[in-house]
Amino acid sequence: MSGELEKKSVEELKEMAKKVKIKGYYKMRKSELIEALSEEQTSNVDEESRKSILSEIEKNPKIYELRNIAKRLGITFQRNARKDELKERILRLLARPGLEIKRFGISSGPAPEKSVPVSSSSYVDLPSSYYRDTLQGLPVNPSWLSFYWDFSKQMSALVDRLSRENQPVMLRVYDVTFLIFNGSNAHRIWEYRINGKEKKYYVQVASPAASYLAEIGYYNEAGVFVPLLRSNLVKTPASSLSNRQEERWIDLAKHLRFTQTHISLVSQPTLLPTGLSSLSSEEMRSSFSSVLFSTGNAQKTISDKEPKE
Amino acid sequence: MNKGYLTLVLHAHLPYVRHPEFEEFMEERWLFEAMTETYIPLLRSFESLENDGIPFRITMSITPPLMEMLEAKDLQEKYIRHLEKLIELSKKEVGRTRSEHPTKHKMARYYLKDFEETLVYFRDRVQSRLLEGFKHFQDNGFLEIITCNATHGFLPLMNRYPQAVKAQISQGVKTYEKYLGRKPSGIWLAECGYVKGVEKPLAEEGISFFFVDSHGLWYAENPPRYGVYRPVMTESGVFAFGRDPESSEQVWSGDIGYPGDFRYREFYRDVGFDREADYIAPYIDRSGARVNTGIKYHRVTGKNVELGKKDYYDVEEAHRVAYDHAQDFIGKKSAQVEALYDQFAGVQPIVVAPFDAELFGHWWFEGPKFIENLFRCMNETEILKPITPKAFIDDSLTSVQITTPADSTWGANGYNEVWINGSNDWIYPHLDEMAERMTRLANDFYDETDPVKIRALQQAMRELLLAQSSDWAFIMSTGTTVAYAVNRTKQHIVRFNELFEALYKGQIDEKCLEHYEWIDGIFSDPDYRLYAVR
Structure with missing residues (x-):
């Protein structure tokens, strides 16, 4: 749900937040803005707008009208999303009983089985200071x-x-x-x-x-x-060869330590110390550290010329 | 003649994502996808090597959160349901593709068979316990499983709080012992993040080796004679092995890397996105959000080919390519160790090639076959032999250079900037405060005997550990599923602070505590006194 918002710049988000009168938007970080805005977008679905959207949908709207409704509701969709698909997504969103669960765009499934104490609600405020020097x-x-x-x-x-x-x-x-x-x-x-x-x-x-x-x-x-x-x-970490000229060694069997003058038997590193994930790779398309987060849920944009299945 | 060694290191890790409060949860799919596409295919490859009598040697870190998730009954049951759904979808796909395209249909049948075999393997062969599967190969000497710091906390930004570092390492060892019945010989430091001083708690825990990125050895305090091709020993007596940059490049590089081969499977075309909504709805997220199912019919096809113009994928052809690539890799590694052996005047080099385990299978679909073939090809040559770090230290190392590696990570540009930048730096004032507060708690409640208070102290420790997972900061940097990472971090901070205050007020809400133990239930009986300063 927040996918569309994430693509926007902080300035654009602030502009949006200003329009919908989100308190304190000017000092928010990007993530906070996205949170506040997606909350705004879902919580906007009050009973009245719900009814009006439903009646609009009954009138068999055109695809671009559906797109507008979906956008209004903060639904992320593909450019080539079909009419019935959009309609279904909209209806499903309106049918959701616990819209607040969707606030972070993360959870799915029904509401918690056990009753959840108030303090673990998904929206949390962190202390802005611990008042310590x-x-x-x-x-x-x-x-x-x-x-x-x-x-x-x-x-x-x-x-x-x-x-x-x-x-x-x-x-x-x-x-x-x-x-x-x-x-x-x-x-x-x-x-x-x-x-x-x-x-x-x-x-x-x-x-x-x-x-x-x-x-x-x-x-x-x-x-x-x-x-x-x-x-x-x-x-700061080192970023070049140490200029020490001494090698310290230990003989592991005799537990004997000795030193030698440094000789380098390997050629000087030609690759910059870049770390694995910065190897630019068209195929990689994701950072190294966890292939799963960066790819598992990625937003796909398939060409409009996609043959119909 | 044996002229050198290859150490393949697979780092298997996922953050602790377990939501017992939900029947289905989108981010739990990370685990399920990794199980179907990486862990089980790897185990099946190991099995095939074992059956053929191929002596393989792999070093594999299975992180404590991953161990905890693999052993969680609820997740095991959810996984079986997930697989059953996938099999149901594959059956529909077999019917549907019959009229679509013969290659596509062939793949649909392949997926159906593969998922059915996966289910049998998981449910019957290992009784839902993949760790037992891995343990089998450890017991037979093929696999050296090592641990990782408790929740994959990023140590280079934690070292101002030595107790927090110590607890991360100590809990990592404890979880390993719990599930594998012995002490780990080595550790993978989260994100390959080394900072001067972490070798001390490693030595205290009896850990014998860890890994650093290439520049960790290149720029060590005393320059190592053999570069990254022999381990060094730190002053604490713990050995450090350095990553070989060439091996990674052969796998990752855009120009010469294997996974980009045009005949390999394309990751970004999946029926989860391609099929129409009402058909696919039961197999994607309940919110209607499209997700990967693992059924993919297309191949990479070519450089810069639009997703819509990809050709169909043929798994048999791709497996032949994976064999050729393995042969090519072993050829290159053999040539590399031969050259190094001469350069080193007869001293055998050890080439260390660490990768994220999930690269193989999940991202590079044919990866587990590549690994299997790697050892088949290596078995044909005398020049290059596979070895684990432990065996190398015990059998092959007579003298070693002593030095302190340079602070380093394997993140973008080699240092800390992935884990501290404008998108995620807000977490550190909280993580630091929590580490300090945890030490206060451990000091003040060191001899606590009230069972409820002890539970609250242990839960506070869990919340701190979970908040420290490097994954959250990483996700905030990369920009996918950011809301989830932000929310997780915030929740752990808030729950920690609540427990902290409740402990000092002497007012612990047991119902609430029980709830936190249920939803953030990582690690049984963690020792909060590790944080004490005595």
């Missing part, structure tokens, strides 16, 4: 890091006050590779102004196989950076 760094790849943070209520109040007083709150990232960090001795420092709403930031850094940490803080009147939170140490 934390700044976490996660490695994305050799040149990108991701940071997210969360504030306690006191910290939130402080950050709000700072921005009201035009003292910008900054995310500072330090390159501390092979250093014992003392608060200022980094190889390099990057600074980004952060706003109150987004609680994450992706940072491009200079080197692979390097260590970074970040602080959130502000400049006081004297122009001194005052840190409020410090992150964990986060390392």
Whole structure:
């Protein structure tokens, strides 16, 4: 049901959400927008529209009219879907007793056999904050890091006050590779102004196989950076041959360790370290990690010239 | 003369999708399709090799969630119903195709026979227990089954919480022992995701080896002399084997990869989509959503041929092609190890070729035949021999290089970006908070004796483990069935937080707990104290 929506850009979805007056649409992620919109679309089938659609269908509508009804109901269909097929899909949707089950477009079958406690209903809201002071760094790849943070209520109040007083709150990232960090001795420092709403930031850094940490803080009147939170140490993965010239070995029978100067008996890797799934393959058409999700339920578009079976 | 070894690794995994609260559930088809198209055909290929006395060696990770699903009675029963429906549909197809096209009709008969045999194999031969089928080949020395971390959690983004990593690994070992009756020799780290430090909990669990992607060895702290063609040992004493990039390319590449052969079966033409609605309705999802049935009549036909213009598929011809491809692969591997053997001045290389098991059969329909033929062809040559990592370590390795592999995964571009990007990064603040809270719970309730509270603690652990499945983040990145993955993640987070609060308030709603145990019932008796910091 949400298939059509997924093809749309975030901008288009926001536009749609605005039209149907979904609350807080402007700060929603794509997945949230799709959820809200598909919910909107199914919940729109109130008794009155149900009746009116049924009467439209009784009048034996043309294929394009059926397509419009189906679209209105958020039914995903193929371009070459036949008239009776569309009609059947529409009727089946209208006949469904528990439309809310279909909200995520995932479940099928009848309603749960056992009574379900309220808390496990399929629509759930996650806490927007755990009200704890934390700044976490996660490695994305050799040149990108991701940071997210969360504030306690006191910290939130402080950050709000700072921005009201035009003292910008900054995310500072330090390159501390092979250093014992003392608060200022980094190889390099990057600074980004952060706003109150987004609680994450992706940072491009200079080197692979390097260590970074970040602080959130502000400049006081004297122009001194005052840190409020410090992150964990986060390392970018290596992306080239190590320059160490030593090989360490162990004789497994004698449990004897020895070292040798490195000799490479293999040619330098010619393939980039791409990981299996990025091998571009026309035949693959799906990412590697799980062939089943990406193919099992894929939306098919069969040419209109398809011979009739 | 034996100049080198081939280690074929099949990683069999599906996320825990089990909905006892529904009579039918669309995403449970992932399991059923994998059973019909991959697991059972593989077992039947193994059987055929065993009968012909071909000494094959395969390393196969069967992940804990997959083990749990394969052993679940309700899913076994649902699968039999699913197969019976499929057989019913095949019978109709046999009748219908008689007047449509002879090749199509031949295939309809093939499917009917194949599904009937599948049902007999499943119900009678292994008494609905595919794990027993796999175990048989492990006991006979053909198959080395290894484990995986508990719910396929993505360790490179979890390592800030060592207890969470430890619990993932420890539960992975425990589930393996429960079903296979011994300790696993090795592990497949979910998504081939290695990050410095995970070797320590592996060593603590007595695991002897794991795998890394090629660049995990290429860019190791001390460069390995033999590249990816000999294992290395980490400081913890656990061995790491590196993926051979050439083997994967021969299977995956768009230009030279085997599955794209024009004579192989086309994945995207299925009667589930091709037949008219009222005819196919009983065999697709109850909502009317079209799904794959597994009955497909067309072949790849050519590059860039529209789906509507595909030719009919002939399984006999395709099986001959699968034999030729196996022969070609073994020829290439033999040449590769011969060249490496000379380069290494007489040291035998080991070529490690890991794949998703579901590639074979589900995606590449002829894949299980290819694997079977691989070992038939390998049996004809002296140069190349199949081996498991365990046997290689025990029999062939006298000295080994010590180093720490580079952080790496087998995801797109080789690092973490599939599992952390704008589409899925919202999960990490929650997963991290849950890991911290679980440690708090384990510390505060370490000596808990109240059985209801212990159940709530165990259920909290299940919700955390299930939320950590790398599959959800992966699905959010790839864009198919996103709503399901988002919803699953959210539900596990919410249920966890509910249990967390209920435990501290001392108000556990037993009815609700029982419900969660029923719908998220992975792993019996998990040890929540693994999360404690003592």
